[in-house]
Amino acid sequence: METILSTQNSRVKEWEKLKTKKGRRKTGRYLLEGRHLVNEVLQSGAELDYVVSTQAELDVITFTVPEEKLVIISEKIADRLSDTVTTQGIFAIVQIPNQQRQLAEPQGNEAGAWLFLDNIQDPGNIGTMVRTADAAGFAGVVFGKGTADIFNPKVQRAMQGSQFHIQLILGNLEIWLKQFQAAHYPVYGTELNPQAKQYTDIEQVRDFALIMGNEGNGMSQELLKQTTANVYIPITGQAESLNVAVAAGILMFALKANEL
Amino acid sequence: METILSTQNSRVKEWEKLKTKKGRRKTGRYLLEGRHLVNEVLQSGAELDYVVSTQAELDVITFTVPEEKLVIISEKIADRLSDTVTTQGIFAIVQIPNQQRQLAEPQGNEAGAWLFLDNIQDPGNIGTMVRTADAAGFAGVVFGKGTADIFNPKVQRAMQGSQFHIQLILGNLEIWLKQFQAAHYPVYGTELNPQAKQYTDIEQVRDFALIMGNEGNGMSQELLKQTTANVYIPITGQAESLNVAVAAGILMFALKANEL
Numbered sequence: 321m322e323t324i325l326s327t328q329n330s331r332v333k334e335w336e337k338l339k340t341k342k343g344r345r346k347t348g349r350y351l352l353e354g355r356h357l358v359n360e361v362l363q364s365g366a367e368l369d370y371v372v373s374t375q376a377e378l379d380v381i382t383f384t385v386p387e388e389k390l391v392i393i394s395e396k397i398a399d400r401l402s403d404t405v406t407t408q409g410i411f412a413i414v415q416i417p418n419q420q421r422q423l424a425e426p427q428g429n430e431a432g433a434w435l436f437l438d439n440i441q442d443p444g445n446i447g448t449m450v451r452t453a454d455a456a457g458f459a460g461v462v463f464g465k466g467t468a469d470i471f472n473p474k475v476q477r478a479m480q481g482s483q484f485h486i487q488l489i490l491g492n493l494e495i496w497l498k499q500f501q502a503a504h505y506p507v508y509g510t511e512l513n514p515q516a517k518q519y520t521d522i523e524q525v526r527d528f529a530l531i532m533g534n535e536g537n538g539m540s541q542e543l544l545k546q547t548t549a550n551v552y553i554p555i556t557g558q559a560e561s562l563n564v565a566v567a568a569g570i571l572m573f574a575l576k577a578n579e580l
Numbered sequence: 581m582e583t584i585l586s587t588q589n590s591r592v593k594e595w596e597k598l599k600t601k602k603g604r605r606k607t608g609r610y611l612l613e614g615r616h617l618v619n620e621v622l623q624s625g626a627e628l629d630y631v632v633s634t635q636a637e638l639d640v641i642t643f644t645v646p647e648e649k650l651v652i653i654s655e656k657i658a659d660r661l662s663d664t665v666t667t668q669g670i671f672a673i674v675q676i677p678n679q680q681r682q683l684a685e686p687q688g689n690e691a692g693a694w695l696f697l698d699n700i701q702d703p704g705n706i707g708t709m710v711r712t713a714d715a716a717g718f719a720g721v722v723f724g725k726g727t728a729d730i731f732n733p734k735v736q737r738a739m740q741g742s743q744f745h746i747q748l749i750l751g752n753l754e755i756w757l758k759q760f761q762a763a764h765y766p767v768y769g770t771e772l773n774p775q776a777k778q779y780t781d782i783e784q785v786r787d788f789a790l791i792m793g794n795e796g797n798g799m800s801q802e803l804l805k806q807t808t809a810n811v812y813i814p815i816t817g818q819a820e821s822l823n824v825a826v827a828a829g830i831l832m833f834a835l836k837a838n839e840l
Contacts, residue, residue: 444704448823457816485818556717556838558745563708566829569822573830578816 323392332397335372335413339403341469348421350471352412353403356481359383364484367415374398374409381410403473416471424489426499431527432459433576434500436493436507438543439466439534440564447478448565449532453486456572460487462496466534493531497546500529507531508575509547511538512561516552519570524577532568551575583652592657595632595673599663601729608681610731612672613663616741619643624744627675634658634669641670663733676731684749686759691787692719693836694760696753696767698803699726699794700824707738708825709792713746716832720747722756726794753791757806760789767791768835769807771798772821776812779830784837792828811835 324332337343338351349369352361358371362383371385372393378385393401398409435453440446446468450461468475470488497507505527510516531547533539544550553567562570584592597603598611609629612621618631622643631645632653638645653661658669695713700706706728710721728735730748757767765787770776791807793799804810813827822830 448826451819452822452826454817455813455815455819455822480819482817482819553715553833554838555715557714557742559711559715559740559742562712562715562829563825565823566708566712566826569826570829570833573813574834578814 321387321390321392324397325394327394327397327400329397332393332400335401335411338413339473341472344416344469344471348416349413350416350476351401351473352414352476353401353407353410353473354477355381355408355410357476358410358412360481360484361412361414366417366484369413369415372401372411372413377409403477420470420488420490422490423492425491425495428499428503430459430500430503430505433457433526433572434459434529435461435568435572436464436491436496436529436531437461437467438464438493438531438539439537440532441466441468442535442564443468443472443474444478445535445563445565446475447480449568450479450486450488451482452565452569452572454482456576457578458486458572458576460489462489462491462493462529464491464493464496493543494546496529497531497543501548503527505529506548507546508571509533509539509544509550510567510571511544511550511552513550513552514554516550519551519553519574522549522551522575524575526577528575530568530571530575532564535564581647581650581652584657585654587654587657587660589657592653592660595661595671598673599733601732604676604729604731608676609673610676610736611661611733612674612736613661613667613670613733614737615641615668615670617736618670618672620741620744621672621674626677626744629673629675632661632671632673637669663737680730680748680750682750683752685751685755688759688763690719690760690763690765693717693786693832694719694756694789695721695828695832696724696751696756696789696791697721697727698724698753698791698799699797700792701726701728702795702824703728703732703734704738705795705823705825706735707740709828710739710746710748711742712825712829712832714742716836717838718746718832718836720749722749722751722753722789724751724753724756753803754806756789757791757803761808763787765789766808767806768831769799769804769810770827770831771804771810771812773810773812774814776810779811779813779834782809782811782835784835786837788835790828790831790835792824795824
């Protein structure tokens, strides 16, 4: 166990850089914040360099941090590392698994329900969709082009631990779509177009993918053309659209067949 | 049309106070921010005192602001009034309708689907639920005890115009629940309890109310005991819960019967 009290310490500066995509790419590490997530990452068996915490926080937590990984920091350093307004003061410096450092292709054994994210930008929306996919028993989420980084601190926080429950993959959605269809798994696009199929008319299946698109512009026209079918949630009131995370929740729960 | 350039102007100070509940209660006014909402409020026929805008913003908007209501302000004043990081620079000072200044009881003609909010605190969640209720063709939303204020700027922003499409009411949910049941409309509570009814087993009806509860603690035990039935969304993965706005979206679309 060691203690760092200066915000000028070179390691503190290194950790701060993990808030940026560049810093994460350079070091292959990311920064996880908060009691719940640090507990989850310790239980997950992920490779981690350090658990970094204020003494006040250590006195409060109910789980054990391995002595050799622990670094005590000052409140000031905690504020520097934090991405929240009032930090709990506990962080983990975690290695990004090799398979999440680059685009990955399907392995050919992707059974179950999958969510594909096409150009989704709001970290809160992404985190909520991953959490909902977890709740709905989905196998994984593929982060496609333009979608915010899996290891962005705001995305990590919004996932609330679901990042340790289901697979999160960086992928080229065109490749994933083709391989799912080759395996005879339907891939459903989503569009704000009453000409698309109503989601309630789609038969529930266990193995499929659902694509959600950008908050303002929807999913890419290229992908829309290649899907098995495109689905639509009928809007009966005057709202122009649904929040993307709400729409994803309605569709994930409606399309997936659950075993009895 | 008049112009105000000093942030020390007494009217600017008055308008700034509308960001607080106290300021709104004292004056019976609220502050609405952004191009889309100002356009909606103008179209809605609501009583408004002023449209306050920077010259730069006025040059960009495509709708007309009545000359006698218009006040031009500096960018600095816009920043002071704004609740966002980068403001568009346009606001309206709107009168709170009499019926929304105090608790209201049902009128006895509340047909349709209704959403009751019990102690919901996050403005983003509230706004998203109102927007989803609008999309799903709900008649209105009742803001119960502990729920953030209808006229809180963050709540207003998150509603994205749906506040002008459906009824928003301040109410005592115990009274609303009893009167709905007296009218033979079912009232569904929600709980994270597999002993509750699965939502997919509830028959769709046109006239009913759905109660959503606090983000962390769920809805009040008192209300849970008095509902027609309590429903549950089965969680098949490892997530502990769903985001309340996602859960509300799934339930609103699943429970409401739509005409053919």
